[in-house]
Amino acid sequence: MLTTTVVSAALIIAAPPCVNAYITSGLPAHTHRAFLRKLTDDICSQSVGSLSPEEMSTCPMLMSAWASAPEKLNLSSDNGRERALAVEGLLKRMIDERRAGNTKVVAVTEDYNAVMKAWSMSGEGSKAAVRAEQILIQMQDLYAAGDKNVQPNLESFQIVIEAWTRASDEPNAPARAQQILEWMSNTYKSGANDLAKPETQCFIPVLKAWASSRKLEGPIMAEHLIMWMQQLQFQEEIESARPNTLCFNIVMSSWLKSADITSEKRIRQIFEYMESSSKKGNVDIRPDAGSYNIVISSISTAVKKYYDMGGARRADKILARLENAYLNGDEMLRPDSIIYNQVIDYWAKTQSVRGHFMNARDVLDRQIKMFREEKVRKCRPDVTGYTSVIAACASTYGTVKEKRHAFDMAHLTFMESCAEKYTQPNDVTYGVMFKAVGRLLNNSGEQDKYAGTLFKLCCDDGCLGEMAFMRVKAALSKDVYQELTGGKSYEELPEEWKRNVTKRQKKSDVRKNGKNSNQLRP
Numbered sequence: 001m002l003t004t005t006v007v008s009a010a011l012i013i014a015a016p017p018c019v020n021a022y023i024t025s026g027l028p029a030h031t032h033r034a035f036l037r038k039l040t041d042d043i044c045s046q047s048v049g050s051l052s053p054e055e056m057s058t059c060p061m062l063m064s065a066w067a068s069a070p071e072k073l074n075l076s077s078d079n080g081r082e083r084a085l086a087v088e089g090l091l092k093r094m095i096d097e098r099r100a101g102n103t104k105v106v107a108v109t110e111d112y113n114a115v116m117k118a119w120s121m122s123g124e125g126s127k128a129a130v131r132a133e134q135i136l137i138q139m140q141d142l143y144a145a146g147d148k149n150v151q152p153n154l155e156s157f158q159i160v161i162e163a164w165t166r167a168s169d170e171p172n173a174p175a176r177a178q179q180i181l182e183w184m185s186n187t188y189k190s191g192a193n194d195l196a197k198p199e200t201q202c203f204i205p206v207l208k209a210w211a212s213s214r215k216l217e218g219p220i221m222a223e224h225l226i227m228w229m230q231q232l233q234f235q236e237e238i239e240s241a242r243p244n245t246l247c248f249n250i251v252m253s254s255w256l257k258s259a260d261i262t263s264e265k266r267i268r269q270i271f272e273y274m275e276s277s278s279k280k281g282n283v284d285i286r287p288d289a290g291s292y293n294i295v296i297s298s299i300s301t302a303v304k305k306y307y308d309m310g311g312a313r314r315a316d317k318i319l320a321r322l323e324n325a326y327l328n329g330d331e332m333l334r335p336d337s338i339i340y341n342q343v344i345d346y347w348a349k350t351q352s353v354r355g356h357f358m359n360a361r362d363v364l365d366r367q368i369k370m371f372r373e374e375k376v377r378k379c380r381p382d383v384t385g386y387t388s389v390i391a392a393c394a395s396t397y398g399t400v401k402e403k404r405h406a407f408d409m410a411h412l413t414f415m416e417s418c419a420e421k422y423t424q425p426n427d428v429t430y431g432v433m434f435k436a437v438g439r440l441l442n443n444s445g446e447q448d449k450y451a452g453t454l455f456k457l458c459c460d461d462g463c464l465g466e467m468a469f470m471r472v473k474a475a476l477s478k479d480v481y482q483e484l485t486g487g488k489s490y491e492e493l494p495e496e497w498k499r500n501v502t503k504r505q506k507k508s509d510v511r512k513n514g515k516n517s518n519q520l521r522p
Helices: 002-013 016-023 029-045 053-068 080-099 109-120 126-144 154-165 173-189 200-211 218-234 245-257 263-279 289-297 300-304 311-327 337-348 356-372 383-394 400-419 427-440 444-460 466-475 478-485
Strands: none
Touching: 029 053, 029 080, 053 080, 053 109, 080 109, 080 126, 109 126, 109 154, 126 154, 126 173, 154 173, 154 200, 173 200, 173 218, 200 218, 200 245, 218 245, 245 263, 245 289, 263 289, 263 300, 289 311, 289 337, 300 311, 300 337, 311 337, 311 356, 337 356, 337 383, 356 383, 356 400, 383 400, 383 427, 400 427, 427 444, 427 466, 444 466, 444 478, 466 478
């Protein structure tokens, strides 16, 4: 029975469409793996020069199957070495067969690429990258010696570049990946390999490697790489190496991840260069929505750490540029709720600007309009935006009139949050609303009435978090507080009141049938 199965499998593997259907079928991973392991062992264990034509045609497809289906074969990094050795063993068997006089067996570039890909995805880190690099060098040497069948192509170089970017155990992995890129470029320019022409896609993994390296020189190296790409494009006339929007976004994100105090300024300079170049006709580096998001994110440190009064205003102006460009027909600049939430949050933290809560509310109103009137689904408001507006109101200083205005705005925003299922208040929303009651209402009777009603709604929703409990204590008189809580500590309160409390801002359970959504009145 076992013999019949193996013979059938050999016949199946001889036909490419059937092999592909078998590999991608719904059979369990261990069955696929055992199938490939058995065929591989049978081929490699035979004496050199004895392979049949069917077995010879099986080798390349087996190699491709091993290299291309790690998830299907349940080959994680723990046993990725097994896969790589299996593929390399098949290649070695093909080479040995050729040397034994079997002229019908020819190892080609795709076979070598399969071996390098298997090592690259093996999870062996720098060991895998070194082995892949060795194979690539061997391919180029063989090609230079006259073997046209193994000429390294674009994929060959890219596999090795990506292998180095995956080598997390090597501190200098980004530099090693860039060395392969430089060798690739020099090999092409010298005429040693016309298939080694560098393309944008080869630079992107190296850019990402520098951006995520957390090295001090990471942003600078990423910028230098962009400059080299432009040099290849304009001076060497290698158009395929021209940088695109993604490349510049990666460089800006590299600055964003750095701890450099000049990162915001540098990101803004790169962004303005992109805009200027696109206006001059270089559409390849036209800023997209991601570019705008990075620029706005870069302002976070100035607002949250250094309390920069102009940070929120700068972010708001950039957001307005994004909105105007989209409304004028630029589909690449479609805003989303994340970018709106960022700008609202900046205004909420800019307490030194008079009327900052109105600016926060203005951004939310623009987001609502973009969602409802312009039908931009990605702009759907969420509880984070509403909570930030209420927080901006709660932090307002000024006259009694100004505080009353801020409270009315907080109340209106809270009620709107209650009205939509996708913006239902959470424990943080209730917490900042209690803060607004305690800080903005001067009349103790009004505070008790409003906070008491709010407390009941909060408990009904199961959103009484520790912050909300602390704020309600400050907002209520002692008698009312005693009446509502029984003088208990937070830990002693019913768990039902805290059932939807989370450590992060998340939507609480939607109120059933809008219960109590209209009971709250100042």
